[in-house]
Every structure is written in structure tokens, then in C-alpha cells.
Amino acid sequence: MKKIAVFLCCFFLALSFTTTSFAKEWKKVRVAVEGAYPPFSYIEPDGSIKGFDIDIAHALGQAMGVEIVLVQQNWDGMIPGLLARKYDAIIASMSITEERRKKVGFTDKYYQTPVKFIAKKGAYSNFTENDLRGKTIGVQRETIHDKYLTAKYGKDVKIKRYGNLDEAYLDITAGRLDLIIADSAALYTGFLTKENGNEYEFVGPDMLDEKWFGEGVGIEVRKKDTKLAEMFNKAIQTIRANGEYKKIQDTYFNFDVYGK
Amino acid sequence: MDFSIIQESWPIYLDGLITTVWLTVAALVIGLLLAVPLAVIRVHGGALAQAPIRAFVYFFRGTPLLIQMFLIYYGLGQFEWMQQSVLWSLFSEAWFCALLAFTLNTCAYTVEIIRGAIVATSHGEIEAARACGMSRMLMLRRIILPSAFRRALPAYSNEIIFMLHGTALASTVTIVDITGAARIIQSRYYSPWEAFLTAALLYMCLTFTIVFFVRRLEKHWQGHLLPERVTDFE
Numbered sequence: 091m092k093k094i095a096v097f098l099c100c101f102f103l104a105l106s107f108t109t110t111s112f113a114k115e116w117k118k119v120r121v122a123v124e125g126a127y128p129p130f131s132y133i134e135p136d137g138s139i140k141g142f143d144i145d146i147a148h149a150l151g152q153a154m155g156v157e158i159v160l161v162q163q164n165w166d167g168m169i170p171g172l173l174a175r176k177y178d179a180i181i182a183s184m185s186i187t188e189e190r191r192k193k194v195g196f197t198d199k200y201y202q203t204p205v206k207f208i209a210k211k212g213a214y215s216n217f218t219e220n221d222l223r224g225k226t227i228g229v230q231r232e233t234i235h236d237k238y239l240t241a242k243y244g245k246d247v248k249i250k251r252y253g254n255l256d257e258a259y260l261d262i263t264a265g266r267l268d269l270i271i272a273d274s275a276a277l278y279t280g281f282l283t284k285e286n287g288n289e290y291e292f293v294g295p296d297m298l299d300e301k302w303f304g305e306g307v308g309i310e311v312r313k314k315d316t317k318l319a320e321m322f323n324k325a326i327q328t329i330r331a332n333g334e335y336k337k338i339q340d341t342y343f344n345f346d347v348y349g350k
Numbered sequence: 351m352d353f354s355i356i357q358e359s360w361p362i363y364l365d366g367l368i369t370t371v372w373l374t375v376a377a378l379v380i381g382l383l384l385a386v387p388l389a390v391i392r393v394h395g396g397a398l399a400q401a402p403i404r405a406f407v408y409f410f411r412g413t414p415l416l417i418q419m420f421l422i423y424y425g426l427g428q429f430e431w432m433q434q435s436v437l438w439s440l441f442s443e444a445w446f447c448a449l450l451a452f453t454l455n456t457c458a459y460t461v462e463i464i465r466g467a468i469v470a471t472s473h474g475e476i477e478a479a480r481a482c483g484m485s486r487m488l489m490l491r492r493i494i495l496p497s498a499f500r501r502a503l504p505a506y507s508n509e510i511i512f513m514l515h516g517t518a519l520a521s522t523v524t525i526v527d528i529t530g531a532a533r534i535i536q537s538r539y540y541s542p543w544e545a546f547l548t549a550a551l552l553y554m555c556l557t558f559t560i561v562f563f564v565r566r567l568e569k570h571w572q573g574h575l576l577p578e579r580v581t582d583f584e
Contacts, residue, residue, distance in 0.1 A: 166533065169540045193540055232537035250444075250524045251534070257424075257524075264427030266442050 116318055119156050120177035121147050122163040126254040129279035129342040130183045142347075145338045146200055146329075147181045150309075153325035153334075165230070165254065169193055172310060178318065180310040183273070185234050187304050195313040197322040199306030202349030203275040204296035205235055208282065209268060210289060217293040222247050225268040228258035235271045238302045255280060259287065269293070275347055298349075306349060355539045356548050359531075366531030367552055373445070373517045373527065374556075377452035378510060384453070385460035390490065392461060393468045403461065410458030416519050419451040423523045448520040456513045463505045467498035500571045507564040511557055518553075528552050 123131045123143055131141035139162060151158035161177045172180055172194060186196045207217075207227075214221050223246045229236045231251040239249060250267060252258045259281050261267050270277065274292065281287035297303065311318045329335045330348070339347055356363070392403045410418065426432045426441055440446045471494050479489045521530035528549045536545035 166537050167542070170542055173540075190540075232534060251526075252524060253522070253533075260424050260427065261524075264424075264442070265433055265438070266427065266444075 114317075116154070116156050116178075116321065118159060119151065119154075119179055119318070120159045120161055121151075122161045122168060122171060122177040122180045122182060123147065124165055124168070124182040125162050126165070126256055127183055127276055127280070130276065132280075142201075142338060142342045143181045143183055145341070146335075149329050149334045149338060150181075150322060150325040153328040154321050156321075169310070172312060175312075178311065178315065179322070183276075183307050184310055185304050186306060186308040187234060190310070193313075194310040195315065195319050196308040196310060197319045198326055199308050199349070200326050201347045202298075202306030203273050203347050204298045205238070205271065205303055206274040206277065206292045206296060207269045207271050207294045208262075208277050208287075208290050209293045211291045213268070214293050219243075222269070224248075226250060226266065228252060228261060228267040228270045230255055230258070230272065233272075234303055235273070238297070238299075239271055262290070263287075275343060279342060351544060352539075352541065353544055355535065355541060356544055359535050359538075362526070362531045362534060363528065363548060363552065366526055366528040366549075367556075369520075369525060369530075370514070370517050370527040370552075371556070373449060373452065373520060373525075374510075374514045376449055377456055377517070378513055380453045381456035381460055381513075384457045385464055386495070388457070388461045389464035389468060390495075392465050394486075394490075406454075407458045407461050410455050411462070415451065415455050415516050416522065418455060419448060419519055419523060422451050423447040444520075444523045444525050448517075448523055448525055452513065452517060452520075455516070456509060459509050459512075460506065463502050463509060464498060466505075467502035468494055470501060471497055503564070503568055503571065507560070510560055510564070514556055514560065515553065 123139060123141075125131050125133050125139050127141075127143075129141055131139060131143045134140050139160065144160065147158050147160065159177075161171075163171050163177070163180075163182075165182070168180055168182060168184065169190065171177060180194075181200075183201075184190070186199065190196075209217075222243055226248045227239060227243075228250050229239050229252070231253060236249075236251060239247070250258075250261070252261075255270070255272055255276060258267065258270050258272075262270055263286050270281075274296070277292070282290055282292070309319075309322050311322070326335075329338075335348070388403050388406075391399050392407075395403075422441075423444065426447075432438060432441065475493055475497065476489070479493045484492065517527055518529040520527045521533055524530075526534065532545040532549035535548075536542040539545070
């Protein structure tokens, strides 16, 4: 009898624990950001981290009524760090893909900009796919841009893969690369509008192929934190509606970054 | 743990392994060939000849290999005159910059290893050589360097292994060596454990292969220095 009582006690205790964890109230959300993907996130000379992703993170936090704690994490370790519970969400311009969906849960997109090539001004007067043949192209390692480039042109071009885009910009100014493929907004503000980049320009068409570039850029949470994902979705709608989103967008871009 | 991803991606590791091996071997061979004359000058040369070698060794032993490689790869690429020069066709290649950094680095350490071994040549051997009427060059060739190489071997085998492990830094300048392969696999499958463990095993295999051959060389060249084998009597 006593044994059964003890067992029941334990059972209910365990049950109460599980129910509390299901109904976890999010008061503080730790958000991972990258810091090497301007203008979405970059490090200021004084060491503070700034950018579109960071402003969006704070605006979403405000809309959800939670405290946002930023954690800086490099790209390679993003998803492992989320799964290892070093933070609760990732706001680091990470595109929504099927492959990543196997590991993490996504919110709706919070922006979607086209993918483009850049090259030296005047290098290609009328850019076609044939112009790529034999060229050396820089790309950030294992991003969707890398996969697209490898699958579509891998046999005809020489691909150099970088840990971050800053290294690719150094190499294109040093003349080691003919082209860089990346997100248009990142290229625009990270390079083309900078002193080193004013000799370079966009070439070729906007690439928005959903098969490759997916449904845009979302926020990643652990799969079981569905409530947190819902909170983010609602917050995205809120800041889209109340003008907060547009205010942030206009600080960094002169075009629409949300897409259709 | 899911090692099927390694099975799927072994060609990347194989390419990486080949890159690591040739980078290591090329850097070591060129570095050693440069180091021997430099070490001899460092011991026997005049003060004026010694000074630049001292400075070279001082710089390359005093700074991290990663910094040396960044200086050569990203640093030199910054200068307009460098991009205009005829050497740029070489310096624009990542493999050349990495190889240059590795070669100079291993050369600096090897100069010190060989210098130490030359200085430690026993006085008796040199006196005997002199008594036989050997010239300085002949003495160097027949007596000093052969015995110095034997003494240098254990320290040099460490340098070989350090260099092998040092080539992992090549992955930071877009070269896909073993470490570069591991970084690709870990970002593709988000599985750092499997990716880097595989790299570690490959490096370990290479290290043990090196140790095996160095042991055989030591036995061959240093047999007379090994402790005598004790024979058991019933």
C-alpha cells in the first residue's frame, strides 16, 4: 500500500513537472545573432552588435512582451548551439529550407530578398549564363547560394567557399574572384555601398526560385517550442501592421525587403 | 551519432586528405632544403651573414602560423603594387600562400633544430677530422652534418608532426584540406561531432604513419646509440 502511495506521489509530481514545462511562460528569450553579415548583423567599431536582424529581434521582443538577450554565435555553430540549448531562437538571416526543417522549427518569414551576382563594373555588358564559364566565383560555405551555384554551375565554374562574406569581399578586391553570389541586400549594404565596393555592381537577373531559395528567411526555434514559434509569428504580423517593420527596413535599405 | 553522413561524403575527405599530405610534404621538403645551408651559415658564418637568418628565425618562431598565413594571403593582396607584379599569378592562389607560410615557418624551426645539433657535435670528432687533414667543407660533409642529422632526428620528427597539424590552418583561406572537408560536412549536416571526429581519425592515421617511419629511420641511423639489448639467460 505504502509503495503504491509513493509511486502515485512520484507520478503526480512528475506529471505536474511536465505540465508546467508545457505551459512555460516565456519571459526571457535568448536569441543567437551572427555579427558578420552586414547590414543584417555586424559589429560596430566599439564592439556592439547592430543591424536589421538585431533591430527586428528587439522589435519582436517588444511586441511579444518578453526580454530579449542577444548571444553572438558564428555561422557554423548556429544550429548545434540552438539544439544544445545555448539560446532559444536564431535571428540570423537563415533561410527556411527542408533540410534545416529536419533539425529545427521555423517561424513564418521575416524577410525575403533576391539572390544576385556582383562583378567589377563594366566587366559584363550584357550578362548571360555563358559568361560564367571558367570564372572563379566566391560564396559563403554551405549556404543556399553555395548549393545553388554548385548544383547549377559547379562543373563550369571554379567555386571558392568562405566562412563569411567579408573574406570573399577581400578576395574580390584582391582580384582572386571574378564574381560573388549572395543575397542582394547583403551585397548591397555590405560591399557595394562601401569604399572598397564602389567599383563593383550587380550583374544578371534576380534569383528568387522557390525550389532553391525557399520561402524566405525565418526565425529558428527548437522543434518542440511550438508556442514560442507562434509568439514570433504573431509578433511579425504586429510589427508589419504597426509600421515598426517599415521603420527598421528604411534605416538599412531603400527597397522592400519583405518580398511578396 | 550518425556516421552514414561520412559514408556519403568520403570523396570530400579523400580530396582533403590528398591536399593535406601534399601540402605537408612539400612544405617540409622545401623547408628542410632551405634550412640546412641556413643552419650552417648560422653556426659558421660571419656576424653579417648571421644577422638576417637570426631575424628570420626570430620573426617566424615569434609569431603564430595563422598570423603569418593571413599576412601573406589577405595582407599582401591589399597592395596595388602586389596585384600589378608578375608574382601575383602565384600569390593570387590560396595554395601558394599557404605553402609559402608553412615552408617559411617550418624552415625557421628546422634551422634552430639543425643549428643545435651542429653545435652539439663532440669535440673529439672534430679534432680527429682535423688530425686527418680534412678541409672545412669535407669535415662538414663527412663528419659534422651526418652526425648532426642523427642527433636532430627526434626533434625533427616533432617538427614533422607539428607541421602536419599546422596545415589544418589552410582551411581558413578557402583550401579544402582534411579540416576544410570537416567544416563543409559539419555545416552541411549540422553534425560537428561526426565531421571533426572523422578528421581527427585521419590526422591520427597520418601521425602514426609518420611515427612508424621515423622510428625505423632512428633504428637505422642511431642503432649505436640505442640501449644494448639484454639477453636473457636461463
